Amino acid sequence: MDAPAQTAASTVAAGIINPITGRRFVRSWRFGALMQEARLLYGQLERELGVTLWYDTPLVRTLFNRGEQNDWLARGGDQGYAEYLEDTPPLGNIPELTYPAFAYGGVRQTARVDLAALTAAYRAWLRKRNCLGEQPFDYGQLPPGYDRYVFCEGWRVRDNPYFGHLPRGGTKGEALLVRPDGPLLDRMLKHRVFLVPLADRGSYWVGASSANQFTDDAASPATEKYLADRLREVLRLPFTVEAHLAAVRPTVRDRRMIIGTHPTHPQLIIFNGLGTKGASLAPLGSRWLFDHLETGAPILPEVDSQRFAP
Numbered sequence: 001m002d003a004p005a006q007t008a009a010s011t012v013a014a015g016i017i018n019p020i021t022g023r024r025f026v027r028s029w030r031f032g033a034l035m036q037e038a039r040l041l042y043g044q045l046e047r048e049l050g051v052t053l054w055y056d057t058p059l060v061r062t063l064f065n066r067g068e069q070n071d072w073l074a075r076g077g078d079q080g081y082a083e084y085l086e087d088t089p090p091l092g093n094i095p096e097l098t099y100p101a102f103a104y105g106g107v108r109q110t111a112r113v114d115l116a117a118l119t120a121a122y123r124a125w126l127r128k129r130n131c132l133g134e135q136p137f138d139y140g141q142l143p144p145g146y147d148r149y150v151f152c153e154g155w156r157v158r159d160n161p162y163f164g165h166l167p168r169g170g171t172k173g174e175a176l177l178v179r180p181d182g183p184l185l186d187r188m189l190k191h192r193v194f195l196v197p198l199a200d201r202g203s204y205w206v207g208a209s210s211a212n213q214f215t216d217d218a219a220s221p222a223t224e225k226y227l228a229d230r231l232r233e234v235l236r237l238p239f240t241v242e243a244h245l246a247a248v249r250p251t252v253r254d255r256r257m258i259i260g261t262h263p264t265h266p267q268l269i270i271f272n273g274l275g276t277k278g279a280s281l282a283p284l285g286s287r288w289l290f291d292h293l294e295t296g297a298p299i300l301p302e303v304d305s306q307r308f309a310p
């Protein structure tokens with residue numbers, strides 16, 4: 001069941017898969033295993049749904065000053081980082097299309113998953129099989145005839161009375177879809193914001209903002225201006241804003257997924273906490289949940305919903 005009139009993080013996300021994130025260039029948790037499962041699952045979904053979802057796309061990060069460059073070079077010497085960092089990455093058409101920067105670092109093993117195409121194609125697949133209820137879920141009345149109910153509600157889990165004991169997370173994010181007056185970059189660029197070329201549409205995904213305090217999940221003119229200004233700082237070409245997207249990421253304070261069964265009602269199951277990295281976390285997380293439900297495999301304590309048991 002899904003209420004399509006609501007915003008959903010999955011339909012606005014860029015779907016970037018990135019092993020090195022943040023200002024301190026930290027390696028993502030269990031990245032090798034996540035990547036392996038992601039390639040497998042998105043490949044299966046591409047074949048089943050008949051759509052392209054996976055794009056192997058290099059990522060170049062702007063290093064804004066000597067300090068950042070030193071941190072980058074030092075990070076490359078840390079154990080387990082060399083396979084992900086490139087000190088002198090190929091820049092493709094970045095110099096031609098953007099203003100020069102102090103320096104660049106390359107991130108290896110990056111990709112983009114077209115989550116908007118995935119959600120649209122999967123919705124159509126479910127509809128065709130008469131398997132999708134498209135209305136808000138009535139918590140007062142669990143639909144009869146099922147052994148289990150799996151809740152994947154993103155940040156709106158806060159409205160779920162069965163899981164009211166979970167922490168109330170959420171980080172609002174906004175992004176723009178932008179058409180440049182000229183060619184697209186041939187790789188992703190992380191400057192002040194991410195520029196993600198969507199070659200099939202001739203546009204960029206540009207984002208994102210991040211706000212822990214928010215009163216609604218709507219796109220705001222101030223953030224549109226902020227993102228367009230950041231884009232103008234880097235892109236030489238004029239551009240047109242074609243769409244402004246907004247949604248809330250299901251972030252959790254310990255930054256781990258939330259997977260497991262209700263403490264006292266084992267037929268109620270939760271899969272949440274995908275935070276800022278749903279594209280890479282969801283495939284392995286859902287595999288863990290499936291194995292747990294089908295074979296009783298234990299859930300990793302770090303992601304087990306029982307860590308928040310009342």
Ligand SMILES: Cc1cc2nc3c(=O)[nH]c(=O)nc-3n(C[C@H](O)[C@H](O)[C@H](O)COP(=O)(O)OP(=O)(O)OC[C@H]3O[C@@H](n4cnc5c(N)ncnc54)[C@H](O)[C@@H]3O)c2cc1C
Nearest residue numbers: 003008009010013015016136137153154173274277278279
């Ligand atoms: C601007 C932005 C950029 C992002 N960029 C990236 C990125 O590049 N890479 C990455 O990996 N991640 C990114 N993310 C994060 C990613 O989008 C999330 O981790 C992921 O999409 C969360 O998926 P979800 O299914 O848990 O939640 P959602 O996608 O929000 O889906 C929850 C669904 O549950 C439905 N629902 C909730 N309550 C009810 C109810 N009561 N009845 C019926 N239906 C209900 C909602 O309608 C919605 O469809 C980004 C997020 C944002 C906002």
